[in-house]
Structure formats: C-alpha cells, structure tokens
Amino acid sequence: MQHIYSFLISVFQRILPFIGLFIPKLKEFYTVRKDVFAQLNQNIDSNADLIWVHAASLGEYEQVVPVLEELQEKYPTYKIVLTFFSPSGYNIKKDTSLAAYVTYLPLDTKQNAKQFLKILKPKLAIFVKYEFWPNFLQELHKQKIYTVLVSGVFRLSQPFFKSYGKWMQKSLNAFNYFFLQNVESLKNLGQLGFTNAIVSGDTRFDRVSRQLKYDNSLKFIEDFKQDKLMLVCGSTWKDDEDLLIDFINEKHDIKIVIAPHKINSEKIEELKKQLEVSVVNYSEKELYDLKDIDVIIIDTIGLLNKIYSYADIAYVGGAVGTTGMHNVLEPATFNLPIVTGTYINNFPEAIQLQHLSGLSTVKNKTDVQIILNKLVFDSQFRIKTGAIAGEYVSKNTGATEIIMSYLDQTLTA
Template identity: 25%
Template sequence: MSTPFPPKEPGERLVRWLYSLALYLLSPFTLYHLVSRGFRVREYFRRWDERYGAYSTEQGRPCVWLHAVSVGEVNAAAPLVNALLRQNKGTRWVITTITPTGSQRVRSLWGGRVDHVYLPYDLPGSVDRFLQHFRPTVALIMETELWPNMLFGCRDHRIPVYIINARLSARSLRGYRLLRPLLGRALRTVRCVAAQSVTDGRRFQVLGAEPAQIQVLGNLKYDIEVPDGLEVLRSAFEDALGRKRPVWIAASTHEGEEEAVLALHRRLQARWPDLLLVWAPRHPERFPRAQAAAVAAGWKVGTRSRDGWPGADDQVFLVDTLGELMAFYACADVAFVGGSLQPIGGHNLLEPAAVGTAVVTGPHLHNFVDISRRLDEAGALRVGQDLDGVGDALETLLADPQAREEMVAAGLALVDQGRGALRRTLELIAPDLPEPDPVEE
C-alpha cells in the first residue's frame, strides 16, 4: 500500500507565490551568472535550455531521478547508484547536477548508462516542464539541495522524495532562517530525510521537518569505493619517478589557497630537495593558473594531460584531469585536503584515508564536522590551525614513517567501521523503487 502524500498546508499558496515572484524578478540575474561563469568555464555557455526546463528530445519513459549538485555529491552517490544499476539494469536513470564538473563526473562514472541534464532553476514553469518531461517515479536528493518549488512540484505530481545522505551545517541553518516559513512547508512534503547524524536530523527538524520524517542512517561517504586498478596506477607512478622520492599531494585547493600551496612546497623542499608535489586544484578553470604559478616559482612542472606521469626531475606534477584524485592520493605519502585554509568548509577527508594516505587539513571544516571529528579522535587526521600549522603537520609526517603508518591504519579502520549507510539507504528507498530485474537462470 503506497504512502499517502501530505496535503497542502495553510498559507502554502501565499509563501509559494511570494517566493516564485521574487525568483521571476531575479531571473535576469541568472543570465548574468551564466555569462560571467562562462568566461571562466566555457561549458556554462552551453545547454542553457536545460537550466530553464526546455528539452528538444522526446519525453521518454519514466525514470528514477537523482540530484547531486556537483562532484563531491556525485562521488558520494556513486556507491548507491552503482548498487541500483546492478540490481535493476532495466531502470532508466536521470542524474542532474548544477555544475559542469558534476556533469563531467557523471559521464566519467557511468557514460551512457544514465541520462544527465542540468537541474533547472527553481521557477514554477521550469520545474513543471522538467517533471512532466522526465516523469520520475521517485526523486533522490543528495545532502542539502532544498529547492522549494521542486519539492512542492514533486508532491503535486505525486513523486515521492527522499533527501539522502542529508546534512545541514549550523552555518547553513542560519542562512536558511529567513526562509523557514517556506522551507518548513516544503520539507514536510518529502517522504524521508535520511540524515547523516543525529545532529543533522535535529537541524532539519529546526528547519521544519517533522520528527517522524527523520531517520539517521549514517554517511554514504564511508561506503566509498576504492578505484579499480589502484595498484597498477601507483606502480606506474613510482616507475615514472625512477627512484624513491618523498611525495605530498595538495588536493581540492581553491582560489586563494594557491599561494599557500607554493609556500608549503618551498618550505618542505628546503628539507627534502627531491620532494615532489602532486597538485590537484578543485576546479578545472584553475588548472592553467596553478601550472603557471608553479612555473613562475621556478619549478619544473609536469601535467597529467600532457605528460601522463611525472618525470624524474619534475618538482610539481599537476593532476589536470577529473575522476583520478583518489588514485593519486594513493601515490602520496601525505595528503593536504584543501578548501580548509579558507572558510569554504573543507572537502572529503575519507578519500585519502580509504586508500591508505595520511591526511592533513586546515581548520575550516564545517562541511565535514562529524567526519573530521571522528578521524581526529581516531588519530587519523592532523589539523593545522593556520598555514604554519599545516606546514608543521606535513613536515612532521614526511619525517616520520611510523607516524604515517599509524595514521593510515587508524584511517582504514575508521572507514571500514563507518560502512553501512549504503545498505540502510537501499532498504529505506526500496518500497518506491522499480521492481528488481528477475534473476536469470
């Protein structure tokens, strides 16, 4: 027996009208946003029709729809999508993202096995066209993507919605406070909020979700899948170097952190002259700038796209490709995870831990509070409170193989202990998924 959909609440029509009016008045700025981003990332000049819910293709058959805003969320969803693709090969999947890098990650993971479009802006007409075109039978929304008109639209089209791997930082909760009358009503239309932690669940309740809607299932990021061929890539990397060299990786760095990476490498090279920096900026538009900055600093620089592997005399190796970060984490002795020396909130600390690399980060970790706390308590993370602190941690770990081994063991154990959210999520959403394919004799 299907679960009934909640009725419209008193006052919903007014708050939706006011919100939608504001969006329509602001809609010219969406064009400005696309154009301004397009000068940095050319992909933003393409596929504008999808962002306004206009499609040239035929409607197609109903689908399972998953929304993951960008690369991090796509990676977090990967174990779930992979499990469901194995379970039912006949299901049509549509995965939406907002960023071009998220789109590229979807394509690199699944190719033509899933359809990808950009999520349309939260305008009523765009939302309605999207839902009518793709006709999802269930919507799986990753983490913290709360678009009121989309949630209301799913309720109106009788599409069950699950917010999976749901997280809500204290900072995000404060940012949403002016929209609570709207977001609370929108949240109460969803079937379940599958929270990463008890704290996340409580914050969703403060925002307006009912206690009965909340289930704490853990974090899908712990069910991380180690890439195939990891040992082969690591062996090829070491062969390319030609000799044993110390290696550190600066990963997912943002604008404003590049000078910090250069300063850290200068400091560490003073002690280890043959040290190699593997550098993987967060966004593709930063690849050329990072390369230029390293060349300007006087270093010999190799790149993944041009050279394939670092040369024996390279001092910096730029990973200017997508989808290979975990493999290159495994090639390093120590990893610094960026987005943490600025108030960005950090990035996935479990990826280096899962492939056996010691992890260092800066102090800004509000997007990964629970993960960073657990890693720190387990002895699997070093947190520098500023640039000097990060440098101290990197220097200590490069000099102490035993300390690195202890951190690696603790990180691997923590990742293994944290697994299970995938199984629980699959059990939660099973009633609204298409029937699995029959087992062939």
C-alpha cells in the first residue's frame, strides 16, 4: 500500500502545476513549495546542529511553543528549523523568533524526504499532535534520526486502526518516544504494540499558562475599560455575533470587545450596522475618547491573548455552527468564566470545563441572555466560575517539563 501511496503523491506533485491553473488553492499550494529546496540550500548551514520541528498549522505551532522556548533557552547553539503544512501557520509565524528558519513542508514523496533530510541533517525531529507523513517518517527511521511526537493524540478513527491503513503503522517505528495527551491515546497506541510512550499531557496548557508571565499591558484597553466589567467575545463568526447582538444592544453598563475570527472589513461594517451602541474599530481608536465607547471591534490579529487579561467574562466563538470552537484555554488561564456554543463534542477541554462548571454553552439568544446576565450581575457566581476555569489550567500544566527531561538526555548524549 505504501508503494501505491508514494506513487499517487508523486503523480500529484507532477500534475499540481496544471491543476493549479484551475483551482486557486492548489495553485498557492504549488507556488509556495516550488522553491523550498533552493531556499533551504541557500539558508541552511550544513555545519550547524539542527533541530527540525514540524507543525501542521497555527494551532499545532501554539502547542509546541513552550518546547521551542525551552530548546532555545537551554540549547542556544542549536538552530531550529520550523516547517508548516498549512498557510494559516506559515503566513502568521514565518517571522517567529523561536526558529532560525521557517518554511513549508514539501510533499511527502520519497525523493523529497531524502533531499530534505540530506540538507538539514537534523540531530532531532519533533512532530506535533497527529501529523504523520509516511515517507518522511520512514526516511527519519532509515537515517536513525531521533524523532519524537509531542502532545500526541491517537484515536480509533485514525487510519492506523483501520484495515485499509495498517500499512501506516510501520511509519510509527520512526518515533523514539511518544509524549501523549491522555490515557486513551496511550491505550490505543498500545494496541499497535508500542510501549515507548508516556502520558505527559497537553503542552497547550503550558502555552496558555505562560501568558500570565508575559507583559499583557494594552493602553487602549485600559482607556476603554476604566473601572467597568468587560466581556470579551473572542474569535467570533457571524453565527456567534447573531446570538450576541440582542444582549449587546440592551446597553448594559459594561464594556464589550469583539475580536472576529476573520478580519473582513465588509462583514465588520455589517456587524456595526446591527449595533445600537457606540462602537469603534481598533484601527480608528485614536479618533475617539475610548472611555465613552461601549464596544471595540478588533480589526487586527495578535492582541486577543492580552485582551483576555483585562476581561471579566469570555465568550469563545466557533461552537455555534460547525466551523469549530476556538481555544477556551486562553481565557481560562486568566480565571475567566467562559460561554460558548453547544458544538463542543470534539473538544475535550471544553467538555471537561463544562463538567466542572467553568464553562456554559448556549444554543439561542435566550440562553445568551440568561447566562451573560447572571455573570454580569452575580459577582459571586462570576468569580467562582472563573476560578474553576483557572484552576483547571493550572492543574494540567507540566507537559513541557516531562518532554524536556527526555530531550535533555537526547541532546546531551
């Protein structure tokens, strides 16, 4: 089966330039990868000690940040090469200071894998969560390059556990060690005969927890909030905003920040037309006395984590429809009570927070009115609910320390 897989990937690589003429996304997929090897040859020092870290997208990057920070601090002579599969990760983090070089992962052909590793010659390879590319993994195994999986997840729905995907089990031999998020993953991996694994936890908890140590000050939020309660609606989609409109228009004596998931000027203007309160965009904040404004819409990226540090209540978007709920751990780490939609079944941390009473779900405008009014007017309830969320994060930190204790042995051997 791997021969068939490799053949199909190779064919796809050859015809990709032609398919791209008709499908814009595939054109981009080809364009951003066509010069990867030339750029690698130009930018990679063949004599340097390298660590290769691969994250599928932005979420996986955020997950591995604590490990990157530790590696950079403890092993400054090592150069980190970071690869992404998705543009959403690369475009936002291509200039990150946590890596010496950032690029796209070439397509998973045998030739690409050999050429890539020939250029990098990494001392260590780190994969994040569940990004498995058979040819790259097989080549890593063949070259005996130390390889680990961090914050790994193994579900019975993955190809490894299906009759048609058993050939992929062989690629897991590349991993010297698996650092897994939960006991279920350890049990499932054990079914495949792998015992070189440990439940270290999810490094996302370490990532969000570290936000508490950073400088989160934002002058414009201080001018805006004053001494009032503040609701932050993070990573919202239209479905979320439609649920929140009536509550916002009731003109409670609170401040509200809306940070849309996608920055689209036309959709932001449509949202503003529905609001019956004073509202400004972040980009025009200098034109107003913010203490007199009720709502700020954040029409830029990269501020949400800091804004949460000023909040009293958080609404997390993406779980009203099927777009996918966004990170509830970011507000939880700041001891915020969390409200979100009902589509949380694929998000264990949200389910656990709901079970602990640190998170509430809403399915309609009535639900929104009930829970947000309770959080606004019942300070005891608000503080208790937020404390539950914060405690949940603090109790689940520590994965990075476990991972680094192993990597220390590897890198100093």
